[in-house]
Amino acid sequence: MGWLQLHQLGLSEKNVAIIVEVTLKVGAGRTAIIGPNGAGKSTLLRLMHGLLRPSSGHLDWPQTLTQGMVFQRPVMLRTTALANIEYALKLRGFAAAECHQRALDALARVGLTGIAARQARCLSGGEQQRVALARAWALEPQVLFLDEPTASLDPGSSREVERIIHEIAAGGTRIVMTTHNLGQARRIAEEVIYLEGGRVVEQTPADAFFCQPRTTAARNFIQEETP
Amino acid sequence: MYEISTSLGLAGSLVAVGDAKLMAIVLLSLQVSFTATLLACLFGMPIGALLAVGRFPGRRPLIVLFNGLMGLPPVVVGLLVYLLLSRAGPLGSFGLLFTPQAMVIAQTILILPIVTALTRQVIEDAWLEHREQLRSLGASRTRSAQTLLWDSRFSLSTAGLAGFGRAVAEVGAVMIVGGNIDSLTRVMTTTIALETSKGDLPLALALGLILIAVVLLVNTAAFVLRQWAERHWG
Numbered sequence: 001m002g003w004l005q006l007h008q009l010g011l012s013e014k015n016v017a018i019i020v021e022v023t024l025k026v027g028a029g030r031t032a033i034i035g036p037n038g039a040g041k042s043t044l045l046r047l048m049h050g051l052l053r054p055s056s057g058h059l060d061w062p063q064t065l066t067q068g069m070v071f072q073r074p075v076m077l078r079t080t081a082l083a084n085i086e087y088a089l090k091l092r093g094f095a096a097a098e099c100h101q102r103a104l105d106a107l108a109r110v111g112l113t114g115i116a117a118r119q120a121r122c123l124s125g126g127e128q129q130r131v132a133l134a135r136a137w138a139l140e141p142q143v144l145f146l147d148e149p150t151a152s153l154d155p156g157s158s159r160e161v162e163r164i165i166h167e168i169a170a171g172g173t174r175i176v177m178t179t180h181n182l183g184q185a186r187r188i189a190e191e192v193i194y195l196e197g198g199r200v201v202e203q204t205p206a207d208a209f210f211c212q213p214r215t216t217a218a219r220n221f222i223q224e225e226t227p
Numbered sequence: 228m229y230e231i232s233t234s235l236g237l238a239g240s241l242v243a244v245g246d247a248k249l250m251a252i253v254l255l256s257l258q259v260s261f262t263a264t265l266l267a268c269l270f271g272m273p274i275g276a277l278l279a280v281g282r283f284p285g286r287r288p289l290i291v292l293f294n295g296l297m298g299l300p301p302v303v304v305g306l307l308v309y310l311l312l313s314r315a316g317p318l319g320s321f322g323l324l325f326t327p328q329a330m331v332i333a334q335t336i337l338i339l340p341i342v343t344a345l346t347r348q349v350i351e352d353a354w355l356e357h358r359e360q361l362r363s364l365g366a367s368r369t370r371s372a373q374t375l376l377w378d379s380r381f382s383l384s385t386a387g388l389a390g391f392g393r394a395v396a397e398v399g400a401v402m403i404v405g406g407n408i409d410s411l412t413r414v415m416t417t418t419i420a421l422e423t424s425k426g427d428l429p430l431a432l433a434l435g436l437i438l439i440a441v442v443l444l445v446n447t448a449a450f451v452l453r454q455w456a457e458r459h460w461g
Contacts (some may be wrong), residue, residue: 049363051362051363052358068363069359069363071359071360075359075360076461077355077357077374077378078377078378078380078461079378079460087364087374088364091364091365091370092365119459119460119461120461121460122460122461130310131415135364139364148384162266190359216257
């Protein structure tokens with residue numbers, strides 16, 4: 001039984017099909033959506049999060065599920081790192097004093113206590129992405145969507161972000177992420193959804209996917225992407 | 228060339244001696260135009276932000292209207308405000324005609340579309356960048372508009388400056404509703420027009436140079452402030 005179910009989900013723009021009749025159940029704690037460029041990974045993630053409205057089909061969510069999302073390029077407001085997190089908490093209705101404490105805790109969890117008072121836009125890309133993760137984490141979502149969270153980061157920052165993702169998942173938050181980094185998918189995911197041309201080609205446990213992909217398309221993709 | 232060098236000398240000496248009459252004219256010009264700019268920003272920026280972020284019936288026609296009104300002729304605005312404030316007009320009982328307040332009203336109406344249209348453009352660009360994040364965090368469109376107004380405060384200084392530049396440089400509207408009354412509603416532009424018609428070209432040109440200097444000073448100060456702020460806030 002999946003906690004998120006997609007039924008015949010489709011999205012078209014200007015008569016071009018971007019997502020084609022996707023039917024799947026996301027049940028794992030950590031799911032990676034992988035596929036070549038233009039496969040529709042980020043679009044599918046946005047549909048799941050509700051940022052895009054499907055042209056056809058529908059999604060089934062448990063009514064009370066809270067969600068958050070971190071984007072490939074972190075978007076920060078022109079204020080301090082701490083205030084960026086406090087802003088998100090205020091939007092969720094937390095009292096000012098609680099916002100402050102929760103934001104400090106969140107920054108501590110991602111190892112950025114020292115930069116709380118610094119302007120968020122002046123931080124490095126890696127630090128900004130960790131602030132974005134802290135902001136999402138502070139809201140304690142039950143499911144967190146991550147859109148290529150390390151795509152523009154150096155290896156050191158990527159490892160740190162992966163560590164944070166593991167910690168968030170260990171706290172019980174379900175993770176759904178897109179990535180074109182197979183090594184990262186292998187390290188993080190329990191389940192893999194392989195997407196190509198807007199269609200789900202394969203959905204399997206991660207171990208099985210990487211050892212013995214069921215489809216030729218997935219096999220070819222792994223071969224091409226493996227150095 | 229002779230007139231320009233004479234005017235430069237005259238402008239310099241007027242400023243150097245701190246000519247009281249000149250200072251009063253410059254001060255009134257700045258008071259009227261700054262107040263009008265402040266009011267236009269107060270109303271125009273939220274309207275511009277809502278036009279950028281909101282989705283409601285009539286939004287597109289409103290955008291076209293505000294863009295079109297950026298080229299509003301000052302004399303037409305002056306005439307409309309004159310009709311409103313004249314004794315027989317709907318607001319005649321307030322007795323505002325030929326007062327600095329009437330000039331503020333006219334200039335506010337004149338620059339409101341400029342501030343609104345430029346704000347819409349700035350916020351629309353910011354909205355493209357922040358939309359998904361703000362929606363993901365659960366911000367309503369109104370809240371998003373407020374957030375982006377604050378976040379784009381440095382870029383929005385351009386909208387304010389454009390409004391101020393238009394207000395301080397216009398002559399038609401303030402001439403009609405202010406009446407160019409000596410020591411009461413005489414501002415730099417109306418004085419320039421008057422002195423030119425009297426044939427005192429060096430004085431008119433000197434005032435023109437002071438006007439340009441004031442506008443340049445305000446813009447330079449705003450530019451330096453913006454550069455500093457962007458370096459500080461990113």
